[in-house]
Amino acid sequence: TQLLEQSPQFLSIQEGENLTVYCNSSSVFSSLQWYRQEPGEGPVLLVTVVTGGEVKKLKRLTFQFGDARKDSSLHITAAQPGDTGLYLCAGALPRGKLQFGAGTQVVVTP
């Protein structure tokens, strides 16, 4: 079983601060996705990274895929209360299945 470990499990910061969450695996994935989930809702896709070393930016969010395609990070600049949520990474498996990590709960306080 390919496992994805996310760290930290929980992160509480003040508005305006930066944060980074990590997703690590001992296995190689063909692609990796990041989702954000809010209470009572399903996960919503933020980005898909495919190429080793790839960096993608989505406004204040920066996603990196490791050169060996085993790890990834999500960096948020100048966090806002609206960034609060559970951030999940998911590795792509055959037939479109996803292997999710346990998630990082981010809380941004005003």
Add this chain to the structure above:
Amino acid sequence: GAGVSQTPSNKVTEKGKYVELRCDPISGHTALYWYRQSLGQGPEFLIYFQGTGAADDSGLPNDRFFAVRPEGSVSTLKIQRTERGDSAVYLCASTGGAGAGDEQFFGPGTRLTVL
């Protein structure tokens, strides 16, 4: 257009009872996935449908769990003889393709509580 919908949003049942959870995927999406999310965990794959057939049911925990998609659209997840350990949020997702990395659109989930 409408997103993925799931009913009921909450279901409370007693140990040993039978429950059905329904998923309405996005119209035209051929692939449908069921996941289970326990408290403090990420979603865990249960079963995948391509059209009407279950293409991969390797994530179903045991034979008490069964799912159908008779017309290739709506899917029902059925749990027999429920146990307290079945308590979780059951998520459904659909996608227009089934390639690795295709975006999956998730419903809001059904929160199942087994007393």
